[in-house]
Amino acid sequence: MNDLKAIDKQYVANTYARFPVALLSGKGSLAYDENGKEYVDLGSGIGVTSFGFGDDEWKAAVVEQLGKLQHTSNLYYTEPCVKLAEMLCERTGMKKVFFGNSGAEANEGMIKAARKYGAEHKGPEYYTIVTLENSFHGRTLGTLAATGQEHYHELFQPLPAGFVHAPANDLDAVKKAAIENKACAVMIECIQGEGGVVPLTEEFVKGVASFCAENDVLLCVDEVQTGNGRTGQLYAYMNYGVQPDIVSTAKGIAGGLPLGAVLFGEKTEFTLGAGDHGSTFGGNPVSCAAACSILSRIDDALLADVRKKSAYIFAELSGAPGVEAVTGMGLMIGVKTVKPAADVVKACMENGVLCLTAKDKVRLLPALNIPMDVLARAIAVVKDACA
Numbered sequence: 092m093n094d095l096k097a098i099d100k101q102y103v104a105n106t107y108a109r110f111p112v113a114l115l116s117g118k119g120s121l122a123y124d125e126n127g128k129e130y131v132d133l134g135s136g137i138g139v140t141s142f143g144f145g146d147d148e149w150k151a152a153v154v155e156q157l158g159k160l161q162h163t164s165n166l167y168y169t170e171p172c173v174k175l176a177e178m179l180c181e182r183t184g185m186k187k188v189f190f191g192n193s194g195a196e197a198n199e200g201m202i203k204a205a206r207k208y209g210a211e212h213k214g215p216e217y218y219t220i221v222t223l224e225n226s227f228h229g230r231t232l233g234t235l236a237a238t239g240q241e242h243y244h245e246l247f248q249p250l251p252a253g254f255v256h257a258p259a260n261d262l263d264a265v266k267k268a269a270i271e272n273k274a275c276a277v278m279i280e281c282i283q284g285e286g287g288v289v290p291l292t293e294e295f296v297k298g299v300a301s302f303c304a305e306n307d308v309l310l311c312v313d314e315v316q317t318g319n320g321r322t323g324q325l326y327a328y329m330n331y332g333v334q335p336d337i338v339s340t341a342k343g344i345a346g347g348l349p350l351g352a353v354l355f356g357e358k359t360e361f362t363l364g365a366g367d368h369g370s371t372f373g374g375n376p377v378s379c380a381a382a383c384s385i386l387s388r389i390d391d392a393l394l395a396d397v398r399k400k401s402a403y404i405f406a407e408l409s410g411a412p413g414v415e416a417v418t419g420m421g422l423m424i425g426v427k428t429v430k431p432a433a434d435v436v437k438a439c440m441e442n443g444v445l446c447l448t449a450k451d452k453v454r455l456l457p458a459l460n461i462p463m464d465v466l467a468r469a470i471a472v473v474k475d476a477c478a
């Protein structure tokens with residue numbers, strides 16, 4: 092561990108504050124470090140390993156595709172990419188899908204499409220996108236500009252123009268910002284993940300959706316973290332009864348392989364045409380085969396199970412000693428603790444449970460299929476650490 096730590100520090104760019112653990116292997120929701128210590132994983136690699144480590148069905152789909160082709164580029168048709176796009180559209184009512192490799196890349200595609208739509212439908216001055224304060228949309232220059240948290244911006248000026256930030260859950264402020272700035276789109280996360288697992292109110296999301304529809308402003312929903320079953324619906328917007336014009340997603344979609352997707356609705360399905368956008372790795376057949384396996388298993392029964400486990404966590408932790416509040420939806424949960432969140436995470440780790448932080452909260456993003464007994468064991472550890 093100390094060797095690995097020193098070599099990492101010397102040769103890997105020092106952009107991550109890592110936990111002092113080197114994970115060697117895992118199966119399902121259990122992971123093992125180099126000393127053979129077992130951990131229950133409540134972080135899923137930040138909401139990525141949707142069905143845990145080394146899930147048999149997922150692995151079989153990946154290995155089968157590896158035996159056929161690992162990459163072709165987008166110059167050729169491949170079955171996994173086409174099948175996944177069809178599956179995504181059928182499950183969401185969206186019309187077309189663009190594939191990239193990450194959340195930030197999906198958001199870049201969403202931003203480009205929104206700008207082109209504004210220019211084509213309203214005029215070249217309609218390029219601004221309203222995003223929310225405390226949002227997080229990624230680390231590229233464009234998605235940083237979209238991110239409504241100043242501290243991410245400070246060292247990287249100048250950022251691309253054309254983004255304004257309005258307070259979350261303040262419908263009048265969003266409307267005013269959109270009108271005054273000639274916005275082409277409003278971009279939201281239904282639950283602000285990196286911002287501290289803060290759900291938007293239903294009234295606000297519905298209000299933004301109506302405003303957007305009435306004013307031909309696009310409703311863009313960043314489902315990078317909230318998507319793919321995480322919140323107890325296939326996509327978080329489905330909890331709010333709205334239909335977005337564009338959706339971006341990534342993290343959990345392929346169960347641990349890199350894949351991002353932009354879903355276009357009726358208004359935007361033809362906005363990006365040949366040559367407007369692209370990605371060499373985008374729609375990679377192995378990642379798409381993995382995603383087909385994952386998505387086909389996020390069915391009504393699994394989603395009901397996610398909601399059931401969510402209710403269990405809320406019941407266990409709400410009002411527990413040292414817990415001030417429990418926020419979130421489904422298996423995307425924030426725990427506001429009396430102790431500093433980092434201390435709680437450290438205590439959990441010492442006692443064999445991996446969890447995350449988000450702002451001042453402890454963040455839990457367990458695998459969607461975490462067995463109930465394993466979850467109960469881990470939540471007992473979290474509860475102890477909070478007290």
Ligand SMILES: *Cc1c(COP(=O)(O)O)cnc(C)c1O
Pocket residue numbers: 192193194195196198227228229230280284285313314315316317341342
């Ligand atoms: C993680 C995240 C991103 C960025 O995704 P990357 O794959 O790291 O580029 C964008 N938006 C939201 C809401 C996220 O949670």
